[in-house]
Amino acid sequence: MHRIIILGALALSLIGTRHAAASPWAFEVIRYDATGATPGYTDAATALGAPSTDTGFGDVSLINPPFSTAQLVSIGVGGELVVRFENPVTDDPGNPFGLDLIVFGNAFFTHPGTGVIDGFFDADLATIAVSADDVTWHDLPVVAADGLFPTHAFVDTSPPTGFDNASDGSVLSDFTRPVDPSLTAGDFTGLGFAAAVALYAGSGGGTGVDISSTGLSSIEYVRITAGASTAEIDAFADVASAPEPAGAGLILLGVLAVGRRVGGARR
Ligand SMILES: [Ca+2]
Numbered sequence: 001m002h003r004i005i006i007l008g009a010l011a012l013s014l015i016g017t018r019h020a021a022a023s024p025w026a027f028e029v030i031r032y033d034a035t036g037a038t039p040g041y042t043d044a045a046t047a048l049g050a051p052s053t054d055t056g057f058g059d060v061s062l063i064n065p066p067f068s069t070a071q072l073v074s075i076g077v078g079g080e081l082v083v084r085f086e087n088p089v090t091d092d093p094g095n096p097f098g099l100d101l102i103v104f105g106n107a108f109f110t111h112p113g114t115g116v117i118d119g120f121f122d123a124d125l126a127t128i129a130v131s132a133d134d135v136t137w138h139d140l141p142v143v144a145a146d147g148l149f150p151t152h153a154f155v156d157t158s159p160p161t162g163f164d165n166a167s168d169g170s171v172l173s174d175f176t177r178p179v180d181p182s183l184t185a186g187d188f189t190g191l192g193f194a195a196a197v198a199l200y201a202g203s204g205g206g207t208g209v210d211i212s213s214t215g216l217s218s219i220e221y222v223r224i225t226a227g228a229s230t231a232e233i234d235a236f237a238d239v240a241s242a243p244e245p246a247g248a249g250l251i252l253l254g255v256l257a258v259g260r261r262v263g264g265a266r267r
Pocket residue numbers: 090091092095098099100210211212
């Protein structure tokens with residue numbers, strides 16, 4: 001009995017340690033140059049922590065982006081934002097689609113009040129660069145921040161009535177899971193709200209970045225610079241690798257299955 005309690009306490013402490021070490025968001029602003037930024041949108045700390053989930057007019061969704069000065073930081077042409085992660089973002093082979101980092105902006109799909117998507121708006125195609133040491137920087141020219149994919153905060157947000165969603169969701173999307181990068185804006189055009197959300201497959205959206213082209217196994221710093229237009233950034237996330245096929249999870253499932261069988265036998 002004592003041994004079980006001790007093992008249980010050890011397991012809990014390990015789980016606790018893992019969670020404490022696993023903050024997936026940008027953690028610290030290293031530099032912010034507000035040159036060319038939109039006035040008011042100059043609090044770089046708004047890029048830290050989790051992506052925005054509410055606009056004040058309903059859930060953040062792929063048709064309803066964050067827009068307040070407390071949620072977004074503006075990066076003008078000639079300006080820059082550099083943030084650091086608390087934990088290194090690794091080029092983990094278990095990451096979905098090979099994507100390691102997600103950048104959230106305020107681009108969104110448009111619709112004519114019906115929820116059927118007819119366009120894509122406010123994509124500002126900002127340049128993303130990464131660094132392990134804030135000295136040597138690697139541009140990632142294949143992808144652009146503040147473009148595809150719009151943030152979608154709740155998997156169960158209701159379809160819109162008019163230009164707002166009718167009621168709030170309660171099940172958060174996974175902000176550490178990227179959208180399938182083979183999708184294009186055209187794949188969403190003409191889709192109803194539910195069908196568009198289904199293409200996200202539980203992801204919270206954002207621009208997925210594969211750091212493998214840099215030759216670095218991990219990075220801690222991310223830099224955003226504007227392209228032709230002022231970009232808006234909401235948050236950054238470290239992608240969670242897909243669960244291992246074997247290991248603690250399966251053992252836990254086994255324990256649960258045995259427990260269920262014992263419970264069933266008792267009934
Ligand atoms: Ca990768």
